Amino acid sequence: MRTLSLLAIAICARSVVAAQSPFTLGYADQVYSDVRLDQYNVEPYETTSKEVSSYASTIVSTLSSSPYHTTFLHLLQRAKCIPMLAHIDYATVFAPTDQAWKEWAERNTPDLSISNVDRGDSVNGWLGPEGLDEWLRDEEEVILSRVAVSGDEDLERKIMDNQNWALRQHLLYHMFNYTLPLSSFLPSEVSNVTLQTTLLYPLEKQPPLSPVPEPGAPWLPHGGEGLLGGHGQRLRIARVGSTEGGKNGKVGVEWDGEGGAEIWDGKGWAKGNDSASEVPGARWVRNGVVVGIDGVLDAPPSIEQLISTHPSLSYLSSILSLSSPPKPLPSSFSSTPHLTVFAPSDEAFMERFDDIEKEYLEGPYGEEGVGRIVSQSVILGKDGKGVVWSDTLGKNDSQFNAVSGEHLEVSSSSPSMVTVNNTSSSIPDVLASNGVIHILPSLLLPPSFNLLNSAEKILLSLNATQFVSLMRSANLSEKYIGENSEGGYTILAPTDDVLDVLDKWDVPSAQSAGRMPRTLSDISKKPSFPDPSPLSALLQYHILPRRLLPTDLVDGQLLSTELQTSSLKGARQRLRVEVAEKDGKKGKGKARSGWETVGEGEVRFGGATVLGKPVKSGNNVIYLISSLLSPPDTVLQTAVSDLQLSTFIAALYASDLAKTTKRLAATTYFIPRNPAFTDLGLAMEWLLTADGKDDLRKVVKYHMVEGIIYSEDVDSGKTIYKTIEGGDVVIERAKRPHGHGPDILTIGSPTKWPSHDSGSSLPSNGELFPANVTHPDSLTDTGVIHTIDQVVLPSDVNLTVGKLIKGSKQLTMSDLMVRAGLGWILEGREPSKQEVQKAELEGRVKSWDEDGDEDEGKEDDIAHPAYIVLCPSDKAFSKLNLTYYISTPPALRSLLMLHIIPSSSLPLSSSLSSTTPPQNGQPLALYDDSIYKTLLSNSSKYGDLAFRRTGDGSWIVGIKDARGEERVRGDSARVGMAGRASVRWKYPRKDAALDLEDDGDEQDRKHQDGRDRLWEGGMTLGGGVMMIDSVLIPYEPSWFSRWGLLTITLVGISILILAAAGSIGYWFWRGRKDEYMPILVEEDGEPEGEEHA
Incomplete structure (x- = not known):
């Protein structure tokens, strides 16, 4: 039924x-x-x-x-x-x-x-x-x-x-x-x-x-x-x-x-x-x-499902975005009809690509490369071709075009076997609902195929994806790391691990302040060179404009980067490279020769360590670094970071040049260290006063040179550069003795200055020794800083004795000198005839109107010797009866002249050669037992001053041959801070100065030192000021000191004469007495003598 x-x-x-x-x-x-x-x-x-x-x-x-x-x-x-x-x-x-x-x-x-x-x-x-x-x-x-x-x-x-x-x-x-x-x-x-x-x-x-x-x-x-x-x-x-x-x-x-x-x-x-x-x-x-x-047949799934589940395609599945395949692949591997995919197996990828290439494919930006690879293996069923199953192929090649446009020849010489471009499939006919997959043991790639055909792709494979993202955000990718880049760059890329610790890519904000307009005038001015954005500036500092292999790197080298700003007037910002030996020691000037050991911490760019071996990418080379590089800070920020430059920073603010300094484009700074300013002594004290601000501005600006001068760019020999102050400086490069170590760089004053000529060798500022560059090439956003060991004074800064005393803030001495008619010494000029007469210095100092009739009524061109003033403190003068001295001009003049040493005075005796120049900032060359003449030496036997070093390194000055209890009679004092005045210019002339002595100077002139060289070369030392803690009182010996020895001698002689006379008289008296013989008379008998006879 x-x-x-x-x-x-x-x-x-x-x-x-x-x-x-x-x-x-x-x-x-x-x-x-x-x-x-x-x-x-x-x-x-x-x-x-x-x-x-x-x-x-x-x-x-x-x-x-x-x-x-x-x-x-x-x-x-x-x-x-x-x-x-x-x-x-x-x-x-x-x-x-x-x-x-x-x-x-x-x-x-x-x-x-x-x-x-x-x-x-x-x-x-x-x-x-x-x-x-x-x-x-x-x-x-x-x-x-x-x-x-x-x-x-x-x-x-x-x-x-x-x-x-x-x-x-x-x-x-x-x-x-x-x-x-x-x-x-x-x-x-x-x-x-x-x-x-x-x-x-x-x-x-x-x-x-x-x-x-x-x-x-x-x-x-x-x-x-x-x-x-x-x-x-x-x-x-x-x-x-x-x-x-x-x-x-x-x-x-x-x-x-x-x-x-x-x-x-x-x-x-x-x-x-x-x-x-x-x-x-x-x-x-x-x-x-x-x-x-005995089983239910399941219809084949889509190609997308097969790729994601097939055990031989696990790597392809991991790198291919099946939900949204990259171009030129079809939009979907599940719904695109009649596809034929010649899928590369896992082994195909392992054999074809190295670790770096696989890192790129597996990264978030590798889909482009995946698309180019897989598109060589995908056939779209069009033009009546349909799906390419093995049973649809004959033994003769059938012609197909892959999605990429590459020509494929496909055949099947035996059952269940597919051959593509002479590559036989390892697994044929993997049935799918929308096509078929044939798994191949190798990739279908043309001989010219290059997966990492740009630096960008290599960076992505090297775990520098965030750096690439930043480059794309700044629109710099195409120019520097894209496929169309001309190449020839060195790329310093921080890894993602480095950038991950930053505040969610808040990298540019740290630099943006330095790139924004600082004043309204800056906003109104259009920069001569267009500045990059803060992000672009940061990234361009990681790119060097040429391909530098490890063998090209030299320790201490300053490498040009792609960062060009208006602050540098379009010049390239530099980056320092450090190369160390395997034991971690630096080798100045040594090149890196071992490619394999570069990633062992031996190479550093701007303080960032190179991680791993460099990677070549066409004409580019890539170094992974351990930290993000920051472009150099401003001059002030860079200088502040070095505590040894704090005095210069204080001088910038004191001279109101700090803001100006920030805006000075393409400038080189020669900044003295703090001890160099200390060596100026009283000169620095004057510069920091309100009245000395103009001179301070000149000094500070004289250390700023127009243009960017890196140490490696200085030619051998001497080169003249223009400063912001307006004057010139001379920078010299010289070899070290025996050629050991780097070259010596010095900076000093030129031999010529407007209206002055110091000859062919002497500096116009009178400093016999230039400043040494101790630490070169500290990079800034507007140029570079070189640290030097002394202050270089411009020749047009006139530091007088009066300014130095004013800088000491001990003004009693200067007031007394003005009262005594010695104010011209304070002013650093030659005296008039009336001033010489008032000071009773006739025969010892020549006035300017004694040189000739042609300069009557104007300041003389011949510079007479300047003077070093020993300036007691106000406290020391407070212990003195100034009323007496003020009311007694001769005593005041004697007192002051004992404190004034002519700069032409040579030490009369010393354990060292008189050619030893003064130390930095000192007006006198001091060494133990040195003796100098003063203005009082011609009129007083006790007018010379002697210097002696104490155990603590300080100096004691005293009146030569003075007798008395030490530090009680005012015959000695302790020397404190000192300062040197500016040199004084002159034209050569034989009778430039009068000798202080008739006999001794002739012999002294045979031993010329630095002062003589300056004098003959067109200038003389400008003198200076030395602070002392007590007043030196002219020495007047006591009556006993004057006549005691003579009196004792005469008394002694008199005693000796009297003694001798007494002795002689006694001798004569005794001898005369021995001439008479006594006669003996014997009573009641003969003499006793006869009886014996």
């Missing part, structure tokens, strides 16, 4: 379908071929009417009679496939058993217990959470139960219709529209795995139903060719008894016979139809063949 009812349904359905969609499948007496026949099947796919007529059963009746295929039959009914099968004259149907459907449903039914699974979710578009149970029920019953839950009948009927269509698509993959003969299942000497064409024409979604039945077969896609270019989906069959197919054979296998569903053993077929004992699971019937299988 069941069989009859099904047969009736089939007959009715066939008539309905025939009325709705008439089509022609072929006739019994002709060979039917819906697709191209398999070229490797020796037996053609033929079914004649004579063979079919021997079978009375049909496909539907055979299935109906089998108790093991009820589920399949129910699904055919729900999908409305029964009429189609009844209408087909030649078909092949692979019928999964009930057990196969059960197991398949258990594996694939969505689990409602999973949180992300919805009731509407389904597998293959039709199997929902309820599993197969609802598909074994009546359709109307299922719809009503669904409506009871949702309440929307129209929606439920639409969903059911879509599910029925999806089920129909699934079942069509189990059917051919031709009958496979027995020979197609039996082993073959050619190929035991064959490709067949199913009735499934894959579509992305169900097409809209036309109100009028469309012509053609009901399984064909409506309104197009489907996703396979008008072809049905392919299915592999492994022959019975073969190695690939096993005992019973398999259906839906891979190219090598793996996987698939085994053909059923046929034990459940109804008896009476043993059409093929060699294939027990198959039954040939009147309209085709039914093959029972």
Whole structure:
């Protein structure tokens, strides 16, 4: 009864379908071929009417009679496939058993217990959470139960219709529209795995139903060719008894016979139809063949799904954005129809690309490279070519064009083998819903292919992606690191690890202040050179304008960068490179020769260490560095960072030049260290006073040179440069003695100055020794700073004795000198005749109007000797009876002249040579036991001063030959701060000065020292001031000191004379007494003498 009812349904359905969609499948007496026949099947796919007529059963009746295929039959009914099968004259149907459907449903039914699974979710578009149970029920019953839950009948009927269509698509993959003969299942000497064409024409979604039945077969896609270019989906069959197919054979296998569903053993077929004992699971019937299988065939997924899941394509899947493929790839690998992909395997990528290239492909910007690689291997099914399965190819090459435009030659020399441009596939014919994939062991790339064809791509592969992003943001990528870049750059790139620690890319803000206009006048002025943006400036400082390999790097070298600003007048900002030996020691001037060891911390750019080996990119070379490079700071910021330059910074602010300094473009600064300013002594004290501001401005500006002068750019010998002050300076480069170490750089005053000429060798400021550059090339945003060891004074700064005393703030001495008529010494000029007479210095100092008649009434051009003034402090004068001295001019003049030393005075005795010049800032050359004459020396025996060094390094000055208790009578004082006055200019003249002594000076002139050289060269030392802590009082010896020795001598002589006279008188008296003999008279007898006789 069941069989009859099904047969009736089939007959009715066939008539309905025939009325709705008439089509022609072929006739019994002709060979039917819906697709191209398999070229490797020796037996053609033929079914004649004579063979079919021997079978009375049909496909539907055979299935109906089998108790093991009820589920399949129910699904055919729900999908409305029964009429189609009844209408087909030649078909092949692979019928999964009930057990196969059960197991398949258990594996694939969505689990409602999973949180992300919805009731509407389904597998293959039709199997929902309820599993197969609802598909074994009546359709109307299922719809009503669904409506009871949702309440929307129209929606439920639409969903059911879509599910029925999806089920129909699934079942069509189990059917051919031709009958496979027995020979197609039996082993073959050619190929035991064959490709067949199913009735499934894959579509992305169900097409809209036309109100009028469309012509053609009901399984064909409506309104197009489907996703396979008008072809049905392919299915592999492994022959019975073969190695690939096993005992019973398999259906839906891979190219090598793996996987698939085994053909059923046929034990459940109804008896009476043993059409093929060699294939027990198959039954040939009147309209085709039914093959029972022990598994459900799943239609191939899309190419997108295959790439993401195939084990041999895991690397491709990891680098290819399948959801939005890069250009020129198709927009989708799941919906783009009839694609052929020659997919490179994981091994292909590993063999072709190195670590750097793979880093680029795997990075966030590698999609461009992935697109260029994969586009060489993708064929769009157009121009009638369709999908390139292996069985559609012949042994001769077929010509195809890849998406990239490259020409591909594809052939198939043997079954299951595809060759592309002489590369054979390792896995052919990986079937997909929208095409086919052939997996290749190597990449299809032209010989000229270069993945990292720009520095940008190499940077991306080197973990410098944020640096690349910054370059793109600043619109610098194309010029410096893009594909169209001319190249020839050295790129210093900080890694992402470095930039990650910064404040979310707040890099430019740190530099922006230095690039913004500082004043309203700056805003109104248009810079002569356009400044880059803060971000561009920062990045250009990381790019060097030429390709520098490690062998080109020299320690201490200043490398030009691409940063050019108006602050440098368009010049390139520099960057210092440091090269160390392997033991970490620096080698000044040594080059780096080992490419392999560069990344071991031996090379540093601007303080940033090079990480790893450099990478070449065409004409570029890339160094990864450990930190972000900041362009140099302003002059003030750079100088402030060195505590030894703080005095110069204070001088800038004191002279109101700080703001001006910031705006001076392309300027070189020679900044003295703090000890150099200390050496100026009282001169510096004067410069820091309110009255000395003009002189201070001259001094400060004299250390600013127009233009940018790097130490390496200074030529050997002497070169003259113009300063901001207006004067010139001389910079000299000289070799060190014996050639050891770097060259010596010095800066000093030139020999010529406006209206003055000091000859061919002497500096115009009178300093015999120039300043040495101790630390060169501290970079700033407007130029460079060189640190020097002494202050270079401009020749037009007139430092007088009066200014030095004023700088000491001890003014009593200057007041007394003015009272005594010595104010011309304070002013640093020659005295008039009246001033000489008033000071009673006739014969010792020549006045300016004694030189000739032609200069009457004007200042003399001949500079008489200047003077060094020993200036006691005001406190010292407070201990003196100034009233007496003020009221007694001769005593005051003597007092002051004892404190004044002519600069032409030579030391009378010393343990050292008199040619030793004074120390920096000192007006006198001091050494132990040196003696100098004063203005009092001609009129007083005690007018000379002697200097002696104490144990603590200080000096004591005292009156030579003075006697008395030390520091009580004012005959000695301790020397304090000193200062040197400016030199005084003159024209050469024989009688330039009068000698202080008649005899001694003639011999002294034979031993000329620096002062004599200055005098003969056109100038004389300008004198100076030496502070002392007590007043030297002219020495007047006591009466005893004057006559005591003579008195003692005379008294002694007198005593000696008296003693001698007494001795002589006594001797004469004694001798005279010995001339008389006494006469003896004997009484009463003879003398005693006679008796003896």
